[in-house]
Amino acid sequence: xxxxxxxxxxxxxxxxxxxxxxxxxxxxxxxxxxxxxxxxxxxxxxxxxxxxxxxxxxxxxxxxxxxxxxxxxxxxxxxxxxxxxxxxxxxxxxxxxxxxxxxxxxxxxxxxxxxxxxxxxxxxxxxxxxxxxxxxxxxxxxxxxxxxxxxxxxxxxxxxxxxxxxxxxxxxxxxxxxxxxxxxxxxxxxxxxxxxxxxxxxxxxxxxxxxxxxxxxxxxxxxxxxxxxxxxxxxxxxxxxxxxxxxxxxxxxxxxxxxxxxxxxxxxxxxxxxxxxxxxxxxxxxxxxxxxxxxxxxxxxxxxxxxxxxxxxxxxxxxxxxxxxxxxxxxxxxxxxxxxxxxxxxxxxxxxxxxxxxxxxxxxxxxxxxxxxxxxxxxxxxxxxxxxxxxxxxxxxxxxxxxxxxxxxxxxxxxxxxxxxxxxxxxxxxxxxxxxxxxxxxxxx
Numbered sequence: 001x002x003x004x005x006x007x008x009x010x011x012x013x014x015x016x017x018x019x020x021x022x023x024x025x026x027x028x029x030x031x032x033x034x035x036x037x038x039x040x041x042x043x044x045x046x047x048x049x050x051x052x053x054x055x056x057x058x059x060x061x062x063x064x065x066x067x068x069x070x071x072x073x074x075x076x077x078x079x080x081x082x083x084x085x086x087x088x089x090x091x092x093x094x095x096x097x098x099x100x101x102x103x104x105x106x107x108x109x110x111x112x113x114x115x116x117x118x119x120x121x122x123x124x125x126x127x128x129x130x131x132x133x134x135x136x137x138x139x140x141x142x143x144x145x146x147x148x149x150x151x152x153x154x155x156x157x158x159x160x161x162x163x164x165x166x167x168x169x170x171x172x173x174x175x176x177x178x179x180x181x182x183x184x185x186x187x188x189x190x191x192x193x194x195x196x197x198x199x200x201x202x203x204x205x206x207x208x209x210x211x212x213x214x215x216x217x218x219x220x221x222x223x224x225x226x227x228x229x230x231x232x233x234x235x236x237x238x239x240x241x242x243x244x245x246x247x248x249x250x251x252x253x254x255x256x257x258x259x260x261x262x263x264x265x266x267x268x269x270x271x272x273x274x275x276x277x278x279x280x281x282x283x284x285x286x287x288x289x290x291x292x293x294x295x296x297x298x299x300x301x302x303x304x305x306x307x308x309x310x311x312x313x314x315x316x317x318x319x320x321x322x323x324x325x326x327x328x329x330x331x332x333x334x335x336x337x338x339x340x341x342x343x344x345x346x347x348x349x350x351x352x353x354x355x356x357x358x359x360x361x362x363x364x365x366x367x368x369x370x371x372x373x374x375x376x377x378x379x380x381x382x383x384x385x386x387x388x389x390x391x392x393x394x395x396x397x398x399x400x401x402x403x404x405x406x407x408x409x410x411x412x413x414x415x416x417x418x419x420x421x422x423x424x425x426x427x428x429x430x431x432x433x434x435x436x437x438x439x440x441x442x443x444x445x
Contacts, residue, residue, distance in 0.1 A: 058120060059136030059147070066090065066138050066145055070100055089150070097150040098135060102143065120146075122194065130183035132205060132215040151205035151213060156263075160201060160270045167305035170314050171353065172210060173267045177321070178350050179212035180204050181343035184260060188253045188339050197251055199259035200240045200273070201266050239273035239284060244333055254333030257342065261328025264321055265289040270303040286329050293326040317349050 069090035070077050079087045085103040092098060123134040138145040156176060158164045168176075187194040196203075198216060205213040236245070240262050242255035262273060265285055273285045282288040292301050298319050302310065306318070324345055330336045337345075 058124060058134055061136050061138045061145075061147060063138055063140035063143060063145075065093065066100060066147070068093075069098070073102065090147070097152075099148045099150050101146040101148065103145065125190065126187065126194070128183050128186045130179045130212050130214060131186070132213040148215070149207075149213075151207055151215075153206035153208065153210055155202045156204040156206065156212075157201035157266075159206070160266055161272070162270075167270065167303070169309065170306050170318065174317065174321070174346070174350050174353075176204065176206070176210070176212045177264060177267055178343065178346040180214055180263070181260060181339060181346050183212070183214040184256055185339035185343040188256070193253060195251060195253060196256050196259075198236050198240070199256050199263060200237050201263050204263070237273075239286065242333065243331055252333060253339065254336045257328050257336045257339055258330075258333070260339070260342065261325045261336075262286050264325035264328065265301070268298075268303065268318055268322055268325070269301045270305065289322075289325060290329055293322050298322045313353055317353065320349050321346070 067073065069092050070088040073086075073088055077089045079089055079099065081087075085101055088100045088102065090098045090100040120134065120137055123131075132151070133149045134146060135149060136147045138147070153159075154164050159168050184196060184199060187196060196214070199214075203214065203216045205215050207213055236242075236251075236255075236259065240259040242251065242258040245251055245255060262285065265271075266273065269285070269289070271285055271288075274283060275285070276283055278288075281291075289301060292298065301322065302318060306314070310318075324337075324342065328336055328342065
């Protein structure tokens with residue numbers, strides 16, 4: 001019995017030893033392959049960076065500089081968190097403020113550095129005054145970081161939701177809508193076309209002069225003629241997504257048109273795109289707008305902030321923009337206008353106010369381009385009696401991402417310099433002026 005037991009014990013020991021040896025060999029092979037893959041990946045990154053340096057007009061920052069600019073990615077300088085990473089305010093050694101997008105680490109699926117390089121390639125091919133500008137990137141120490149120009153006046157969404165001021169006058173909203181449409185139309189005109197795929201008011205940034213800058217190309221893809229732009233993965237933001245996408249998972253230039261139609265409704269109403277506090281039939285802003293505009297009840301949608309100055313020209317132009325939004329929100333993409341047509345129509349509506357010859361309309365419509373002061377020293381330029389200057393501490397900025405941290409830069413500056421930077425927040429004039437008495441006729445029912 002003892003002999004039999006010893007035999008089986010020795011047999012089990014040999015099996016365990018063999019299994020352990022196999023596992024050890026497998027582990028060594030795994031580590032070797034992982035190390036080899038890491039080395040190949042590092043070489044690929046270095047080669048891509050080398051190629052990018054000679055091909056793209058962007059800077060390559062050292063990780064130490066980015067870390068210093070963001071105060072070690074301090075929570076106090078965090079602007080927000082989005083689907084693709086976290087955005088921080090950063091102050092470079094040149095005293096230039098930038099927006100630093102620290103992408104989520106995706107090295108596990110081998111796409112981390114590719115995402116950065118693809119975005120650099122994508123953005124480096126575009127050149128439009130109303131597209132946010134990529135300044136550079138950093139690919140070091142396992143991090144993928146993009147550096148963009150800084151937008152001190154936040155997002156259109158913040159202004160419409162009264163998070164930054166009492167509200168924007170209609171003329172300013174119309175200029176922002178026109179510039180945004182022109183930027184998206186430009187993307188669609190590229191060869192191959194570029195689809196933004198996440199057009200929304202929080203991705204429309206405002207610079208020092210309240211000039212529109214379309215941001216967040218994280219979801220953008222080249223609109224190739226194959227199936228590369230067809231995906232079953234969720235795309236866009238609820239409330240802005242093309243309804244046809246839920247049927248065929250196909251995004252196109254007309255998907256951007258639909259999303260922009262929602263933005264136009266936001267500009268008119270200043271309502272949230274999705275609001276569960278509204279009646280169940282009005283939770284979705286697009287559905288609410290289609291119903292009201294289709295019934296010819298545009299006046300029911302107008303932001304109350306605009307009503308005190310709703311003269312003939314303002315009311316007429318609001319109705320025209322509403323009718324345009326109605327066409328952009330058509331269920332079938334083929335029925336919607338192109339972004340080029342949308343941009344042209346908005347430009348004509350905007351020019352109709354300038355062509356009245358009324359000085360008040362001209363001043364109000366051009367006020368966005370006129371507002372210019374240094375964010376660093378607080379100096380201001382006079383831009384006319386119709387502009388009321390109200391200098392306050394700018395307490396929040398956002399780079400097209402949710403969850404704003406409102407006191408981040410103010411606190412960061414107080415810690416670094418003992419003073420608050422960017423102390424300008426100019427409230428624009430609410431004046432508007434009449435032109436012709438032709439209002440929008442009956443809307444298609």
